[in-house]
Amino acid sequence: MEMRCSVGAQVLQILGLVLFLGIHCCEAIARHTFVIKETPYTWLCSTKSILTVNGQFPGPTLYAHKGDTVTVDVYNKANYNITIHWHGVKQPRNPWHNGPEYITQCPIKPGGKFTQNVTFSLEEGTLWWHAHSDWSRATVHGAIIVYPKNSTSYAFDKPHVEVPIVLGEWWKQDIVDIYDEFRESGGDPNTSDAYLINGQPGDLYPCSKQDTFKLAVDYGKTYLLRLINAAMQDILFFAIANHQVTVVGTDASYTKPLKVDYIAISPGQTIDLLLEANQPKDHYYMAARVYSSAAGVTYDNTTTTALIQYKGRYTPSSPPPLPYLPYYNDTASSVNFTGRLRSLARGDHPISVPQNVTHKFLFTISVNTFPCANDSCAGPNGSRLAASMNNVSFVSPSIDILQAYYHRIKGVYGNRFPSEPPLKFNYTADYLPLALETPQNGTEVKVIEYNSTVEMVLQGTNLVAGTDHPMHLHGTSFYVVGWGFGNFDKKKDPKNYNLVDPPLQNTIAVPKNGWAAVRFQAFNPGVWFMHCHLERHLTWGMEMAFIVKNGPTPDSQILPPPPDMPPC
Ligand code: C2O
Ligand code: CU
Helix, strand or coil: CCCCCHHHHHHCCCHHHHHHHHHHHHCCCCEEEEEEEEEEEEECCEEEEEEEECCECCCCCEEEECCCEEEEEEEECCCCCECEEEECCCCCCCHHHCCCECCCECCECCCCEEEEEEECCCCCEEEEEEECCCCHHHCCEEEEEEECCCCCCCCCCCCCEEEEEEEEEECCCCHHHHHHHHHHHCCCCCCCCEEEECCECCCCCCCCCCCCCEEEECCCCEEEEEEEECCCCCEEEEEECCECEEEEEECCEEEEEEEECEEEECCCCEEEEEEECCCCCCEEEEEEEEECCCCCCCCCCCCEEEEEEECCCCCCCCCCCCCCCCCCCCHHHHHHHHCCCCECCECCECCCCCCCCCEEEEEEEEEEEECCHHHCCCCHHHCEEEEEECCEEECCCCCCHHHHHHCCCCCCCECCCCCCCCCCCCCCCCCCCHHHHCCEEECEEEEECCCCEEEEEEEECCCCCCCCEEEEECCCCEEEEEEEECCCCCCCHHHHCCCCCCCEECEEEECCCEEEEEEEECCCCEEEEEEECCHHHHHHCCEEEEEECCCCCHHHCCCCCCCCCCCC
8 A cells, every 4th residue: 555645745834744744644554563462561660561562552553544444463472362443443344353352253362363454434533442352451452543535634624733642541450360350259340540641640649750641732733632531440531721622523523613621531432622722831731530420339539640731941830730620420510521512514524314213222221230149249238240231231152243143153142132121110210129130141132134223222220320331332333312311201302312413423421320312324234242331341241232134235245254263
């Protein structure tokens, strides 16, 4: 594939910019090598070995233009099974290279290799990639930047500089031990020790003075911050002291410009922000901290920071100003931001919201408990914590669903995922009978016809502890046409749907004891995972999969499996 440097020629007047373009355009080569390996890292005065890609943390950024295909050779040089997922990349007709373990592939074993094509189609903006096996995504993740096609431009004035901002979460202990202990105990996982901005905690932690991401800015310039929440367990609030930011995109789709003082970002979600360096020259903190709505669930209450440093000669304030961030359980502030996102929906960036639907699904999303022998588990009253969708707590199969579907292997999964909650109750009541807490185990999928149009209402429940659930769908994005608190009312609520400019997302934070309604067209045949992007809920079973059947023509059918699929 040729280098795409022609745009660089148009901006010869600013050397720095040319360099910047030069770097980004020439990294858009078609083939990359990802070597997964153990790498020693030191933060907060303790050293441990983490899994990385190519020794980098966060991992390397992938650059592409809309419509490109990028090939990645993934080598597993670690001692654990691993898979890599391209979060938000639709991968048309190619579920084989999507990545979730035991859903579309078996993991790459130590010493193994798997070549994945990352096929961009409608996406434009920021996405990310991450491991999709056990909890390895804690350190195995990185940004994906999708530029407009060469002859087209952004939906906003071209920023002077672009910066990926990857929000992460850090445990001093080995993540494998955290995960094993968590599974073993049946309770909540140990809370993390720090949040990170671009791999660094910032100087509000003990022993982290040097470990701060710094962004030097020129007064008067505009910066495009490509924010990714790669944290494991919580939604985060994020803000920059003394600066408003303008949201211009989410999940690789343009939004109407939205000027705000703070944002809320879910694990899995990406948000593109414009930052104008228009304040008095000084140093300013950007900061992120948890939004955690579940009563009684502990969380990492630390604040991670990075620094915006204006260039020039002056004496910076000491300490630099910190931004205001909403309180940790401020649900109103979270939905107040998330509920204001709108698709750009402009002539040059049209949208197509399904106006009529062929399937209406209502899926409850619940935290649950299983009884535990002698009440000896670490969940409430000695129970084992679990989670479910429509009361089915997902059990991972031992060979992947895609393979079983394609080769018609029986006994791997069932196609009886319920369209409606099997148990109807007042989902969001303050007190719910204990008997409702226990789900069924199962490996059930929902099979839908090619090109059907789906409305899916995700209904939170107050079982065990009501909380927000950032629900993520593979293989397509959906329009978030409505949301609310309490129980979804199928007569009243659809009247208030936004079918004009709803945001197009791949992850939606369903609010605590509330619901969200999404619509999508099933134009992508394959097996597509749907799950809560809070890692503990995913491990507990808050997931299911859609099978979108083949269409009538060869170009509406799943591609044949690549020859190097990792063996099960
Ligand atoms: Cu971010 Cu199933 O993925
Ligand atoms: Cu959840």
